Amino acid sequence: MWGASANGKKDGTLPVRQGERIRLVLVNKSMMWHPIHLHGHTFQVDTGSTPGPRKDSVIVPPMSRITVELDANNPGQWALHCHNIYHAEAGMLTMLSYVK
Numbered sequence: 001m002w003g004a005s006a007n008g009k010k011d012g013t014l015p016v017r018q019g020e021r022i023r024l025v026l027v028n029k030s031m032m033w034h035p036i037h038l039h040g041h042t043f044q045v046d047t048g049s050t051p052g053p054r055k056d057s058v059i060v061p062p063m064s065r066i067t068v069e070l071d072a073n074n075p076g077q078w079a080l081h082c083h084n085i086y087h088a089e090a091g092m093l094t095m096l097s098y099v100k
């Protein structure tokens, strides 16, 4: 099941403020592969040691998690979703939502 939560609150969006450094933990509790894509930004994949690649999409394998970091430097309302469109249409879509 897909859901967005920030600081323990689950309301369907990910509120961010311009200038923040954002850490997203993408958790896949399913047996499917999910290519997760963020609009309007690139992020750096946390490899745990060396600096990871910079991308706007990352595959989260079944039953695993991927951590990425990004700078909130492009105000707006940006989709974060699975790039398997039938997954996005089924609800694997949320918004990175800039707030003041």
Ligand SMILES: [Cu+2]
Binding pocket: 032, 033, 034, 035, 082, 083, 084, 087, 088, 092
């Ligand atoms: Cu998916």
